[in-house]
Amino acid sequence: xxxxxxxxxxxxxxxxxxxVARETGVNRGTITxxxxxxxxxxxxxxIEALCRYLDCEVGELFEYVNEK
Amino acid sequence: xxxxxxxxxxxxxxxxxxxVARETGVNRGTITxxxxxxxxxxxxxxIEALCRYLDCEVGELFEYVNEK
DNA sequence: CCAAAATGTTCTCCTGAAGATCATTATGCA
DNA sequence: TGCATAATGATCTTCAGGAGAACATTTTGG
Numbered sequence: 001x002x003x004x005x006x007x008x009x010x011x012x013x014x015x016x017x018x019x020v021a022r023e024t025g026v027n028r029g030t031i032t033x034x035x036x037x038x039x040x041x042x043x044x045x046x047i048e049a050l051c052r053y054l055d056c057e058v059g060e061l062f063e064y065v066n067e068k
Numbered sequence: 069x070x071x072x073x074x075x076x077x078x079x080x081x082x083x084x085x086x087x088v089a090r091e092t093g094v095n096r097g098t099i100t101x102x103x104x105x106x107x108x109x110x111x112x113x114x115i116e117a118l119c120r121y122l123d124c125e126v127g128e129l130f131e132y133v134n135e136k
Numbered sequence: 137c138c139a140a141a142a143t144g145t146t147c148t149c150c151t152g153a154a155g156a157t158c159a160t161t162a163t164g165c166a
Numbered sequence: 167t168g169c170a171t172a173a174t175g176a177t178c179t180t181c182a183g184g185a186g187a188a189c190a191t192t193t194t195g196g
Binding site for chain 3: 094095096097098101107108109110111114
């Protein structure tokens with residue numbers, strides 16, 4: 001599975017969903033879905049905005065978890 | 069921007085688009101779009117299938133390139 | 137205790153992946 | 167070299183689900 005670490009990254013920086021939504025320009029609902037890992041599809045623009053805002057790499061945001 | 073390194077990864081392993089499509093179960097058109105970096109949205113299932121098949125991490129497949 | 141902010145929830149709209157098909161190009165073999 | 171087959175490119179329709187917005191609920195702090 002692909003795990004999204006947005007909630008951890010946000011937690012470490014003590015960021016709120018509204019903050020991230022406002023600062024990145026990404027819709028709050030979209031941030032919420034990624035935060036709760038209920039999204040199954042992502043816009044590359046969204047990944048870019050998050051990486052820029054959180055100053056992180058794609059690999060820190062999404063992780064491939066091998067599960068057999 | 070978000071850069072997709074699928075073409076490089078495939079090149080290193082000398083893989084063809086049809087191979088990747090057949091082995092991952094991902095539609096050939098989707099592989100083609102990622103290969104030519106014309107995709108603007110990605111299914112997490114697709115990322116997972118590619119990471120598993122290419123034995124790589126998400127960060128090796130997608131890279132955040134800061135461009136001001 | 138109340139007002140404002142944050143989060144959760146639900147709805148519609150619309151984009152682009154999925155899937156199929158056809159055209160074109162590349163490859164291998166006799 | 168010519169032909170058959172495979173691979174790729176291009177195009178179209180269908181449809182799942184994210185984007186976005188609005189409303190409901192919960193949380194916060196003053």
